[in-house]
Amino acid sequence: MSKKTEIRIAGFGGQGIILSGYIIGKAAAIFDNKFSTLIQSFGPEARGSSCAAQLIISDSQILYPYLIVPDVSVILSRDAYDKFGKELINGGIMLIEKDLVQPDKPPKNVSIYAIPATRLAEEMGRKIVMNIITVGFFSAITGITSYEATRKAVESSVPKGTEEMNLRAFDTGYEYGKNLLEEGSKKKVKEVRD
Amino acid sequence: MSKKTEIRIAGFGGQGIILSGYIIGKAAAIFDNKFSTLIQSFGPEARGSSCAAQLIISDSQILYPYLIVPDVSVILSRDAYDKFGKELINGGIMLIEKDLVQPDKPPKNVSIYAIPATRLAEEMGRKIVMNIITVGFFSAITGITSYEATRKAVESSVPKGTEEMNLRAFDTGYEYGKNLLEEGSKKKVKEVRD
Numbered sequence: 503m504s505k506k507t508e509i510r511i512a513g514f515g516g517q518g519i520i521l522s523g524y525i526i527g528k529a530a531a532i533f534d535n536k537f538s539t540l541i542q543s544f545g546p547e548a549r550g551s552s553c554a555a556q557l558i559i560s561d562s563q564i565l566y567p568y569l570i571v572p573d574v575s576v577i578l579s580r581d582a583y584d585k586f587g588k589e590l591i592n593g594g595i596m597l598i599e600k601d602l603v604q605p606d607k608p609p610k611n612v613s614i615y616a617i618p619a620t621r622l623a624e625e626m627g628r629k630i631v632m633n634i635i636t637v638g639f640f641s642a643i644t645g646i647t648s649y650e651a652t653r654k655a656v657e658s659s660v661p662k663g664t665e666e667m668n669l670r671a672f673d674t675g676y677e678y679g680k681n682l683l684e685e686g687s688k689k690k691v692k693e694v695r696d
Numbered sequence: 697m698s699k700k701t702e703i704r705i706a707g708f709g710g711q712g713i714i715l716s717g718y719i720i721g722k723a724a725a726i727f728d729n730k731f732s733t734l735i736q737s738f739g740p741e742a743r744g745s746s747c748a749a750q751l752i753i754s755d756s757q758i759l760y761p762y763l764i765v766p767d768v769s770v771i772l773s774r775d776a777y778d779k780f781g782k783e784l785i786n787g788g789i790m791l792i793e794k795d796l797v798q799p800d801k802p803p804k805n806v807s808i809y810a811i812p813a814t815r816l817a818e819e820m821g822r823k824i825v826m827n828i829i830t831v832g833f834f835s836a837i838t839g840i841t842s843y844e845a846t847r848k849a850v851e852s853s854v855p856k857g858t859e860e861m862n863l864r865a866f867d868t869g870y871e872y873g874k875n876l877l878e879e880g881s882k883k884k885v886k887e888v889r890d
Contacts, residue, residue, distance in 0.1 A: 531738035542734040544725035630855045661824045
C-alpha cells in the first residue's frame with residue numbers, strides 16, 4: 503500500500519499560507535520522487551479573512567486531492583484553531599503560532615509544538631517571511647520533507663532577489679524546531695531520571 | 697445545469713502564480729456566492745522551475761477539482777506556452793506575458809491578449825507585483841471576476857502594509873486590459889469601414 507500524508511495549513515489571509523503549502527509540496531516532489539497536491543477550496547465562507555489549504559503527499563499519484571483527517575495541522579490563527587483544532591488523527595502533530603493560538607482543550611494524544619513565527623519574522627525586520635519560518639519549523643519537527651529538499655524548494659519558489667532573506671527565515675524556523683525537539687528530549691530524560 | 701469555468705495559470709516559480717490563482721478564486725467566492733477550487737499538482741516534473749495552477753469557478757459546489765480543458769489560459773513563460781499552449785477550448789481566451797511568450801502557431805479560434813506584466817511591474821519599481829498586474833488584466837479581459845470583487849480580493853490577500861502598492865498594480869493591469877479591448881473594438885470598426 504502506498505503511504506499518504508495529509509496536511510492542513512490554516513490561518514488568515516496575508517500570512518502566506520498558500521505559498522508555504524506550495525513550498526512543502528514542491529519539496530516532497532523534489533525529494534524522493536513523491537507526488538503532492540495542494541488544494542484551496544473557496545466557498546461563501548471565504549468572505550472572512552480565514553485561509554486554509556489542504557496538502558497531500560503520497561508515494562503514488564493522487565486521485566482524490568481532498569483531505570479526510572489530517573496527520574499534521576499547521577494552525578496560525580485563533581479562528582483557525584477554533585475551526586480546525588479538533589480535526590486531527592490520533593497521534594497527529596499540531597504546529598501552532600505561539601503568540602496567536604492558545605490551544606485550550608487540545609485533542610488528546612496529539613503532539614503540539616509552538617513557534618512565535620510572527621515575532622521571529624518581525625525580529626528579522628520582515629514580517630512577510632513568517633510563512634517561510636513556519637516552513638522551516640515544519641521540516642524540523644515533522645521530518646516529512648527533509649532540510650535539503652525544503653530549503654531548495656524555498657530558494658526556487660520565492661521572488662528573485664529575496665532568496666537570501668527567505669533562506670535565513672527558513673533556517674531560523676528550522677533551528678527553532680530542532681532546539682525545541684532537543685529540549686523536549688532532554689526534559690523527557692530528566693523526567694525519567696527524577 | 698450549473699455553469700463551470702476552468703482556468704489554467706502557468707509560468708515559472710517566483711512569478712506568484714499560486715497567489716494570483718488564490719486571489720481570483722477568492723474574488724469569485726466573494727462575488728455572487730460562487731464556489732471555487734485552486735489546485736496545484738506536483739509530480740516529479742516539479743523538479744524544473746515550471747509552476748502551474750488549476751482554478752475552477754462554479755455556481756455550485758465542486759466535487760472534481762481538476763480541469764479537463766481550460767476555458768481560459770494565463771501563460772506567463774515560454775516553457776508554459778510549449779507545454780500548455782495547445783490546450784484550450786474552441787473559442788477560449790489566452791492571456792500571455794508579452795515579452796516572455798511569442799505565441800507561434802496558436803490554436804485556431806482562440807482570442808489572445810498580451811500584457812508586458814513584468815515590464816510594467818519593473819516600471820513600478822517592484823517586479824514582485826507582476827502577478828497582481830496579471831490579475832487586473834484577467835479581470836478586465838475576461839470579466840469572470842468583477843473589478844470590485846477582484847480588487848477586494850487583492851486587498852485582503854496581500855501582506856499588510858503592501859495593500860496600496862498592490863492595488864496600484866491591480867489597477868495598472870486592469871486599465872491595460874480595458875485599453876486593449878477598446879483598441880480592439882476600434883480596430884474592428886475600422887476594418888468593417890475599410
